[in-house]
Amino acid sequence: MNNDFKDILLNRKSVKVYDEDVKISHEEMLEMLDETVTAPSAVNLQPWRFVVAESKEAKDAILEISTNVNQVSSSAAVVVFFGDLQPQANLNKIYDEALATGKMPKEVYDRQVGFIKPFYDGFSEQWMREVVKIDTSLAAMQFMLVVREHGYDTNAMTGYEADKMAEKMGLDPKRYVPVMMISVGKAKEAGYDSVRMPAKDITEFK
Amino acid sequence: MNNDFKDILLNRKSVKVYDEDVKISHEEMLEMLDETVTAPSAVNLQPWRFVVAESKEAKDAILEISTNVNQVSSSAAVVVFFGDLQPQANLNKIYDEALATGKMPKEVYDRQVGFIKPFYDGFSEQWMREVVKIDTSLAAMQFMLVVREHGYDTNAMTGYEADKMAEKMGLDPKRYVPVMMISVGKAKEAGYDSVRMPAKDITEFK
Numbered sequence: 001m002n003n004d005f006k007d008i009l010l011n012r013k014s015v016k017v018y019d020e021d022v023k024i025s026h027e028e029m030l031e032m033l034d035e036t037v038t039a040p041s042a043v044n045l046q047p048w049r050f051v052v053a054e055s056k057e058a059k060d061a062i063l064e065i066s067t068n069v070n071q072v073s074s075s076a077a078v079v080v081f082f083g084d085l086q087p088q089a090n091l092n093k094i095y096d097e098a099l100a101t102g103k104m105p106k107e108v109y110d111r112q113v114g115f116i117k118p119f120y121d122g123f124s125e126q127w128m129r130e131v132v133k134i135d136t137s138l139a140a141m142q143f144m145l146v147v148r149e150h151g152y153d154t155n156a157m158t159g160y161e162a163d164k165m166a167e168k169m170g171l172d173p174k175r176y177v178p179v180m181m182i183s184v185g186k187a188k189e190a191g192y193d194s195v196r197m198p199a200k201d202i203t204e205f206k
Numbered sequence: 207m208n209n210d211f212k213d214i215l216l217n218r219k220s221v222k223v224y225d226e227d228v229k230i231s232h233e234e235m236l237e238m239l240d241e242t243v244t245a246p247s248a249v250n251l252q253p254w255r256f257v258v259a260e261s262k263e264a265k266d267a268i269l270e271i272s273t274n275v276n277q278v279s280s281s282a283a284v285v286v287f288f289g290d291l292q293p294q295a296n297l298n299k300i301y302d303e304a305l306a307t308g309k310m311p312k313e314v315y316d317r318q319v320g321f322i323k324p325f326y327d328g329f330s331e332q333w334m335r336e337v338v339k340i341d342t343s344l345a346a347m348q349f350m351l352v353v354r355e356h357g358y359d360t361n362a363m364t365g366y367e368a369d370k371m372a373e374k375m376g377l378d379p380k381r382y383v384p385v386m387m388i389s390v391g392k393a394k395e396a397g398y399d400s401v402r403m404p405a406k407d408i409t410e411f412k
Contacts, residue, residue, distance in 0.1 A: 002211070003210060003211045003212055004209060004211065005208070005209045005210065005211040005214050005351075005355055006209055006355075008211050009241060009244060009348065009351070009352070010241065010244055012244070012246075014246060026411055029409075029411075030405045030406050030409065033405035033409055034402075034404060034405045035215060035216070036405070037402045037403070037405060037408075038215060038216055038218070038402065039347060040218075040220060040350070040362050042364050044400055044401075046402060046403055046408075048408065049408050049409075050405070050408060050409040050410070051409070051410050051412055052409060052410070052411045052412065053412050054411060054412070055412060057412070058412035090403065093403070094401060094403065097401045098400065098401045101401065103398060103399045103400060103401060104398070104400075126332060129336060130335060130336060130339055131364075133336055133339055133340050133343070134339050134340075134343045134364070134385060134386065135343075137339070137340045137341075137343035137344050137347070138343050138344075138346065138347040138362075140344065141245060141343070141344040141347035141348060142215065142347060144246070145211075145215070145351070146215070149211055149212075156246050156344075158248050158337075158340070169410075169412060170410070170412065179340060180340065192309060192310070193309045194250055194304065194309060194310075195250075195300060195303045195304045195307065195309060196240075196243045196244065196252060197243070197252055197296065197299070197300065198240060199236045199239035199240045199242070199243060199256070200236055202243075202252075202254065202255050202256060203235075203236065203239055203255075203256040203257070203258060204256070204257050204258070204375075204376070205232055205235075205257075205258045205260060206257055206258065206259050206260070206261060206263070206264035206375060206376065
């Protein structure tokens with residue numbers, strides 16, 4: 001386990017070729033995902049959902065709609081990050097637990113629960129897509145770092161036929177929208193360095 | 207400086223009240239933003255743009271369109287994360303540097319530069335909003351962690367009149383879309399614990 005924040009953050013590179021012999025147990029994958037979901041989300045609705053494609057069948061299904069052959073086939077798994085377009089369906093589940101465990105005072109619970117459902121119900125489909133894509137991307141970034149904590153590497157990819165991904169992964173395409181897919185495994189070839197625009201060129205102080 | 211990955215990740219909480227005496231220098235803010243932009247983005251177009259609202263005037267402008275009074279007024283700064291809806295305008299700047307510094311082979315450069323501009327030009331406005339919101343959210347998550355490396359805390363917020371934010375911050379609202387705003391400062395009151403749905407309940411293995 002690597003606990004060196006600077007190394008995890010600054011030496012993350014997109015890895016395209018993985019050691020095909022390295023598998024990741026379900027236990028370790030869930031451990032990584034439990035660290036991942038410590039990400040924040042709008043009103044804590046946690047719209048992220050994960051499909052871990054690790055079988056040949058699941059990877060082949062992805063390759064029918066993506067050209068990222070190396071990353072998909074050589075990785076231990078491809079984790080597809082979906083956003084739930086009905087996140088308010090989990091409102092009570094989440095907030096009831098917060099109340100029951102003393103993490104949320106009753107008056108905050110009452111105010112929030114009364115406010116959030118009608119607020120979310122009023123979103124246009126388009127706005128909802130944006131909201132859940134933002135939240136799910138926060139989790140996706142944490143995942144890329146947590147995976148490095150565990151000694152693996154990633155490549156985040158958005159090059160696939162987005163309208164077919166949910167069905168390929170066995171989810172309801174009306175409810176779940178793909179946000180990105182992230183290959184995970186032990187790097188066989190190092191990732192490339194890439195350039196960044198310096199912060200001073202893209203920041204204004206007001 | 208805190209370099210303990212697990213502490214940075216797992217003890218991040220949304221802080222709503224900050225020590226008003228603590229300011230952050232432009233130098234340190236840019237240092238944090240330079241670590242932030244090591245996040246990946248689709249075809250490395252880096253659509254994130256930052257406005258650091260630190261003056262009373264800038265904070266007041268935010269408070270005209272947001273009710274997050276404590277976070278905005280007591281923090282050292284509120285960093286507004288915008289997405290650039292014309293990220294392909296920086297294609298040559300980014301890729302020419304990658305070529306010149308030997309980080310990208312000539313044949314990859316030629317293929318990518320020839321492909322990306324027409325590809326991005328073909329996006330609907332809506333799809334472009336989703337693409338740049340995803341990328342910018344990856345940077346936003348890194349920022350929340352980097353800030354903790356530096357000993358500060360954050361609160362990510364999306365509760366504001368989104369259609370007015372660019373203008374309030376002096377940016378072209380046709381080109382720049384707000385993704386979230388993040389308050390930064392030294393915590394005066396600790397953030398609350400919050401609950402998460404366990405990974406096993408929201409993950410499928412295929």
